[in-house]
Amino acid sequence: MKPIREVARRIDLPEDTIDRLFRSHLVLLFLFLYAPIAVVVILSFTPKSFPSFPMEGFSLEWYANLLPPDHDERVVNSLITSLQVGVISALGAGVVGTLAALGLVRSQFSSRWLQSDILYTFTLVPIVVPWIVTGIAGLTFFNLLGIQGTTLSLVIGHILICLPFVILIVSTQLYQFDRSVEEAAMNLGASELRTFYEVTLPLIAPGIIAGMFFAFTISFDNFTQTFFWVSAQDPTLPVVIFGMIDYGLEPTVNAIGAIIVTLSALIAAAAERLSSRVLE
Amino acid sequence: MGERTTDPPGETRSIIRRLSDSDWFRFIQIAPAVFWIGLFLVLPFLIIISYSFFESAPLIDGFGGAQLTLDNYVEFFTRSIYLSILWDSFVIAVVTTVITLLLVYPAAYYLAFSDVKYKNLFLLLFILPFWMNIVIRTYAWRQVFGDGGLVNYLLGFVGAGPVEVLFTRPVVIIGLVHVFLPFMLLPVYSSLSNIDRSQIESAKNLGANRVEAFMEITLPQSVPGVGAGVMLVFVLSFGAFVVPELLGGAQNSMIANRIASMFLELQSWEVGSAVAVIFTALVLALLYAFNRVIGLEGMYGGDNA
Numbered sequence: 001m002k003p004i005r006e007v008a009r010r011i012d013l014p015e016d017t018i019d020r021l022f023r024s025h026l027v028l029l030f031l032f033l034y035a036p037i038a039v040v041v042i043l044s045f046t047p048k049s050f051p052s053f054p055m056e057g058f059s060l061e062w063y064a065n066l067l068p069p070d071h072d073e074r075v076v077n078s079l080i081t082s083l084q085v086g087v088i089s090a091l092g093a094g095v096v097g098t099l100a101a102l103g104l105v106r107s108q109f110s111s112r113w114l115q116s117d118i119l120y121t122f123t124l125v126p127i128v129v130p131w132i133v134t135g136i137a138g139l140t141f142f143n144l145l146g147i148q149g150t151t152l153s154l155v156i157g158h159i160l161i162c163l164p165f166v167i168l169i170v171s172t173q174l175y176q177f178d179r180s181v182e183e184a185a186m187n188l189g190a191s192e193l194r195t196f197y198e199v200t201l202p203l204i205a206p207g208i209i210a211g212m213f214f215a216f217t218i219s220f221d222n223f224t225q226t227f228f229w230v231s232a233q234d235p236t237l238p239v240v241i242f243g244m245i246d247y248g249l250e251p252t253v254n255a256i257g258a259i260i261v262t263l264s265a266l267i268a269a270a271a272e273r274l275s276s277r278v279l280e
Numbered sequence: 281m282g283e284r285t286t287d288p289p290g291e292t293r294s295i296i297r298r299l300s301d302s303d304w305f306r307f308i309q310i311a312p313a314v315f316w317i318g319l320f321l322v323l324p325f326l327i328i329i330s331y332s333f334f335e336s337a338p339l340i341d342g343f344g345g346a347q348l349t350l351d352n353y354v355e356f357f358t359r360s361i362y363l364s365i366l367w368d369s370f371v372i373a374v375v376t377t378v379i380t381l382l383l384v385y386p387a388a389y390y391l392a393f394s395d396v397k398y399k400n401l402f403l404l405l406f407i408l409p410f411w412m413n414i415v416i417r418t419y420a421w422r423q424v425f426g427d428g429g430l431v432n433y434l435l436g437f438v439g440a441g442p443v444e445v446l447f448t449r450p451v452v453i454i455g456l457v458h459v460f461l462p463f464m465l466l467p468v469y470s471s472l473s474n475i476d477r478s479q480i481e482s483a484k485n486l487g488a489n490r491v492e493a494f495m496e497i498t499l500p501q502s503v504p505g506v507g508a509g510v511m512l513v514f515v516l517s518f519g520a521f522v523v524p525e526l527l528g529g530a531q532n533s534m535i536a537n538r539i540a541s542m543f544l545e546l547q548s549w550e551v552g553s554a555v556a557v558i559f560t561a562l563v564l565a566l567l568y569a570f571n572r573v574i575g576l577e578g579m580y581g582g583d584n585a
Contacts (some may be wrong), residue, residue: 011489011491013490018490022386022387022389022390022394023390023423025387025390026390026391026402027385027388027565029383029387030405031460032383033405033406033409033458033461034405034409035424035430036417036420036421036423036424036458037409037412037417037420039420039423039424039429039430040416040419040420043423047338050428051423051428051491052423052426052427052428052429052433053428053429053430053432053433054433096312096313096316097313098310099310099312099313100309100310100312100313101315102306102309103306103307103308103309104310107303107306107307107310109302109303109306109307111455114307119310119314122317123310123313123314123317124315125321125322126317126321127559128559128563128564128567129321129325129563130515130518130519130536130559130563131516131519131521131536132521132535132536132540132556133325133328133519133539133540133556133559134321134551135474135540135559136328136539136540136543136553136556137321137323137324137325137328137556138320138324139543140324140328140331140339140549140553141320141323141324141327144327150522156320157320159316160316160317160320160321163317165314167313199512217411221411221413221414222311222520223413223414223415224521224536225541226523227521228540228543228544230469237413238413238414238415240413241413241415241416242415242522242526245415245422245526246299247418253419254423256416257335257412257413257416257419257420260412260416261412264408264411264412265408266387267411268404268408268411
C-alpha cells in the first residue's frame with residue numbers, strides 16, 4: 001500500500017484536464033454502445049438484399065415486408081405470440097411476486113428451518129442459475145409432463161424468469177412503506193381487506209406496475225431460455241429473428257431492429273417523463 | 281411499528297388482524313413463489329442431475345429401465361474437449377468482466393460525482409440498449425465486423441483491409457461487453473452515488489489530493505456495487521449463448537453452445553446433463569466464494585435490504 005500512496009500523493013492533474021478526460025471517455029463509451037445500433041438502423045434502408053456498405057441508394061422495401069398486404073406471416077404471428085406470452089407472464093409474475101414480496105418484507109422467520117433471508121435468497125435463484133441451464137432443465141421437465149413446445153410451458157417458464165425481478169422491485173418499494181398509515185386506517189375502523197385495497201395497494205402500486213412492466217419486457221426480449229421451450233410452429237419474435245439471422249444477414253431483421261430501437265427509446269423517454277413528474 | 285393506541289373494536293377483527301400478521305399467513309403469501317421456483321427450476325434441475333447418472337437419456341420407457349453409471353462424468357474429465365471449452369469460456373468471461381468494469385467505472389464515477397447537466401439522460405442512454413433485444417444487438421456486430429460491414433468499409437477508404445475478424449475471440453468479447461454493460465453500470469453507479477460527499481470534502485480539507493481522496497474514501501465504499509456488477513457480468517458471460525453462437529462460429533463456441541448442441545442436435549442428454557451439472561456447480565461455487573469475500577449487498581439495491 002505504501003508505494004501506491006506515495007504515487008497517489010504526487011499525481012495532481014489540473015481539474016479541467018481530468019474533466020476533459022472523463023468527458024471524452026463518456027463520449028467514446030456511448031459511441032461503442034450506439035454505433036452498432038446505428039448501423040442496424042441505417043442498413044434497414046438499404047435497397048440491396050444483403051445489408052452491407054456502401055448502401056447504393058435508399059429503400060423502404062424491408063419495412064413494407066412487415067406491413068399488410070404482403071407481410072411476412074412468421075414475423076407477425078410470432079409478434080402476436082410474444083405479446084400474448086409477455087402479458088400473461090407479466091400478470092402472473094406480478095401477482096405471485098407481489099404476494100411473495102409482501103410476505104418476505106413483513107415476516108421475521110427465524111426458526112431453524114425457516115429463515116426470512118434464506119427464503120429471500122431462494123426467490124433470487126432464477127437469476128443466478130445460468131440461463132442455458134434453466135433452458136435445458138425446463139426442456140427436460142416439460143418433455144416429461146408432455147407440454148414441451150406449448151404456450152403453457154412458455155408462460156410457466158417466463159413467470160419463473162420474471163419472478164425474481166418483480167420481487168426485487170416490489171420489495172424495494174415495501175421497504176420504503178410506512179406501516180403506520182395502515183394502523184391509522186384500521187384504527188379509524190377500516191377492515192383488513194379495505195385497508196389493503198384502499199391504503200396499501202395504492203401506495204405500492206407504482207412498484208407493482210414497474211415490476212410488471214419490467215417482467216413484460218424481460219419476457220418479450222427473452223431468447224436463450226425460450227429457444228429451448230418453443231415449438232417450431234409457434235415461436236416467439238426473438239426466436240424467429242434468430243432463425244432468420246442463422247440463414248444469413250437479412251435487411252428485414254434490420255427493419256425489425258430499427259422499429260424495436262425506436263419503440264424502446266420512446267417508451268424509455270415516456271417512463272422518464274412520468275417518473276420525474278411523480279418525483280417532483 | 282408503534283403501539284396501538286386504541287383497542288380494536290370487535291373480537292373478530294382482532295382475530296383477523298392477528299392472523300394477517302402471523303407467520304403462518306406470511307408463509308402462505310410466499311408459498312406460491314417458492315412453489316413455482318421449486319417445481320419449475322429446482323425439480324427439473326434434480327432431474328438433470330439424475331439424467332447425468334444414466335446410461336442414456338432422454339428416457340423412453342420411464343425411470344424403470346434406467347442403468348446407473350458414472351460414465352458421463354468420466355467422459356467429461358477424460359475427453360479434453362469439455363475441459364478446454366470450459367476453460368476457454370472461463371477466460372472469456374473473466375476478460376469480459378474486467379473490460380466491462382474498466383469501461384464502466386470511470387463513466388459511473390463521472391456521472392455520480394460531477395454536476396453534468398443531463399445526468400438522467402446519460403443514465404437513460406446507458407440503460408436503453410438493455411431494452412433492445414439481445415439477438416438484434418448481437419446481429420448488429422455482424423454488420424460492423426462482417427464482409428461489407430462498417431469496419432471493412434471504413435478501412436477501404438484508407439486503402440487497408442479487408443480484414444476477417446468475424447468469428448474470432450476478440451469479437452465475441454466485444455459482443456459480450458456490449459450486451460452486459462448495463463448490468464455493471466447500474467450497481468456501480470448506485471454504490472458511487474450513495475457515497476456521502478462530505479467525507480470526500482473532509483479528506484480534501486485534511487490535505488488529501490483528488491487521487492488520495494479517491495483511494496481512501498470513494499474506492500473502498502464502491503466495492504459492494506463493483507462486486508455485484510462483477511458477479512452479474514461474470515455469470516452472464518460465462519453462460520452466454522447467443523453472442524458466441526452468432527459471433528464466435530465453430531471455433532469460438534462456449535460451454536452453453538456445447539450444452540445446447542448436446543440437447544438439441546446430438547440428442548445425448550445424459551452427457552449434456554453431466555456437463556450442465558458440473559457447469560452449474562462451478563458457477564454456484566464461484567458465486568459462493570465471491571460472496572464470502574465481497575458480499576452481495578449491492579445486488580439488493582443498497583442498505584435497506
